[in-house]
Amino acid sequence: MQKRTRVLLCTFKNETPPPSGFGGSIAQKDPGPFVHIRPRGARENGYAVGMSVIEDREIVAARDLLDRYRATYGASDDGPIPVDEIAESYLGLIVQTAPLEHGISGMLLLREREIRVNAAECAKWPVRRRFTIAHEIGHWELHASEVSANFICRLGDVREAGPAKGSPEAVREREANRFAAELLMPEDRMHARVASDGNDVIDQARWFDVSPLSMAYRLYNLGYIKQFPSKTDYDLDD
Numbered sequence: 001m002q003k004r005t006r007v008l009l010c011t012f013k014n015e016t017p018p019p020s021g022f023g024g025s026i027a028q029k030d031p032g033p034f035v036h037i038r039p040r041g042a043r044e045n046g047y048a049v050g051m052s053v054i055e056d057r058e059i060v061a062a063r064d065l066l067d068r069y070r071a072t073y074g075a076s077d078d079g080p081i082p083v084d085e086i087a088e089s090y091l092g093l094i095v096q097t098a099p100l101e102h103g104i105s106g107m108l109l110l111r112e113r114e115i116r117v118n119a120a121e122c123a124k125w126p127v128r129r130r131f132t133i134a135h136e137i138g139h140w141e142l143h144a145s146e147v148s149a150n151f152i153c154r155l156g157d158v159r160e161a162g163p164a165k166g167s168p169e170a171v172r173e174r175e176a177n178r179f180a181a182e183l184l185m186p187e188d189r190m191h192a193r194v195a196s197d198g199n200d201v202i203d204q205a206r207w208f209d210v211s212p213l214s215m216a217y218r219l220y221n222l223g224y225i226k227q228f229p230s231k232t233d234y235d236l237d238d
């Protein structure tokens, strides 16, 4: 009898989850909308405890990975984060563009050490590929030691196929998204870039090589723009 491979299905938003309201400076641990408004320059993620901030583990993991990569490769602090090189050269993962089923953005095959990215999506939205790879790296760094199943990650708008809110799968999904946002748009670099070049969504999206919608969420989450990003404002084809 053929052995079936167990997989995890998760709703995969290629963007940082949007905010749902105001007030509160404490990141939520549940997988629901997590964003909170903070003053400009304040840290986006983590728990404020007295004068210190305890970062969420996915944020710490993303920063740690980038630090390790830079220490090994002596990488420049300038320009978009080389997510392919981090995956392939540093982590030893194979990154393949593959004809995946519609709605599946990416996969992480643990035993094969392989990331597969939806070829059709890559052709239509090149910048989405980078977020998908970063998201799967997040699963690799955060979850590979916790679960033995492969990850199959769907677009956020295929909601009916996503994990139930509050489920372990939903938590892992949210962590992978936040990991990806921090890896591709590091908070310290965001502050520096906005200080030197302003908060224009399109300009910053081009510089970081992410989608305008991803950048809009990031700028909003960091308090640099006031308007809640709308998908209709930022076509992913941009």
Ligand SMILES: [Zn+2]
Pocket: 010, 011, 012, 135, 139, 151, 152, 153, 154, 173, 176
């Ligand atoms: Zn996922």
